[in-house]
Amino acid sequence: MIWLQTKKVAIVIAGALLNAAGMNLFLVPADIYSSGFTGIAQLLSRVLDDYTPIHVSMGLLLLILNIPVAILGWKKVGRSFTIYSFISVALSSLFLELIPVKPVSEDILLNSVFGGVIVAAGIGITLKWGASTGGLDIIAMVLSRIKDKPIGPYMFILNFAIIITAGFLYGWEKALYTLVFLYTSTRVVDAIHTRYAKLTAFIITKKADELKKAIHAKLVRGITMIPAKGAFSNETRDMLMIVITRYELFDLERVIKEVDPNAFTNIMETSNVYGFFRRD
Known part of the structure; x- marks a missing residue:
């Protein structure tokens, strides 16, 4: 049992590292926005930098956004899933602070595709080992425990709002490349874990x-x-x-x-x- 828990923690660490690396080396330098709570944190951090004198890092915002969701998951889902999910979020926030934002490529399409593959690999292995990257995954578990509610429409609305806001503020071309990232990441998660809810x-x-x-x-x-x-x-x-x-x-x-x-x-x-x- 201890060996299994140790391996699970190692997988969560690896998943968080991949997630942060995909963000800081591919998506953030190219102004391509992620999905879910990570995308919200990324977009909110950029808006605060550009339109206010306040600077809040994406990693810190991601952690703050997930705190109320983690409390909800603790009460409605269970301790094990919520603890490992919050560990994943905390480590992702830490790695986002530690890994420098440095572009690997200047090609925005390559950043969209490879960023999607790396981020999705982190999400996929985390899901496969009974944890999550927080945010909407925990909300999905809460809804499934309370009522048979599909998470798909909520994810679509949230991601659509991220794309529209990013397109309106920073240009529609970047928003379209965000769609490329979303498609790539979805396909990779499907391949590693399962596409069916x-x-x-x-x-x-x-x-x-x-x-x-x-x-x-x-x-x-x-x-x-x-x-x-x-x-x-x-x-x-x-x-x-x-x-x-x-x-x-x-x-x-x-x-x-x-x-x-x-x-x-x-x-x-x-x-x-x-x-x-x-x-x-």
């Missing part, structure tokens, strides 16, 4: 009762138990069906490995869910 897990096990209790202790999700029988062995087993969000995949995988390492698990992408899929 919801997943369905089918778990065939001989330890259905133990596994059910362990999953319920970790996740607030309903489980459907289906009788199953092996075609070759003719043995009777149980199949558990559970719908989860992509943020819960890491916890589910760890629970299955701990309770029944021999269980057969099939994870399927789920495009739509009708009705609540939480455990009441």
Whole structure:
């Protein structure tokens, strides 16, 4: 368990470093804006510098923006996910202060693409190990725990507002290159983690009762138990069906490995869910 936690912290550190490097070496020098809370911090820092005598660094703004979200996540989601997510945000803020803003290339298209790849790699590995880069990811978890609310429209509205504001203040060409970054980063996150917000897990096990209790202790999700029988062995087993969000995949995988390492698990992408899929 200690080894697993150590590895998870190392992954979070690596993800935060990649995120900050992508920002300070590619996006910030080219005036290309990131998505989510990072984009807000980046744009707000630039606006304060240009239109007021106040200077607040992007790293500090990112940390400040995530504090109320972290408090909300602590109360509504759970300690583990929120702690690791806030560690990721704090480290990203620190690395944004430590890594100098220095362009690697003068080509704005290369900055858009490679910045998107590097930032998304940091986000993707962080998500894959059961944490997040904060901001909208925590809000998505809160919404999924309270009601079956998709985060997509909120992300679209926020990112659209960032692009429109950046275009209005600093030119539409930079705003269009921001769209290139958003497309590239989305594709890379999809490749590393999963593009679907919801997943369905089918778990065939001989330890259905133990596994059910362990999953319920970790996740607030309903489980459907289906009788199953092996075609070759003719043995009777149980199949558990559970719908989860992509943020819960890491916890589910760890629970299955701990309770029944021999269980057969099939994870399927789920495009739509009708009705609540939480455990009441």
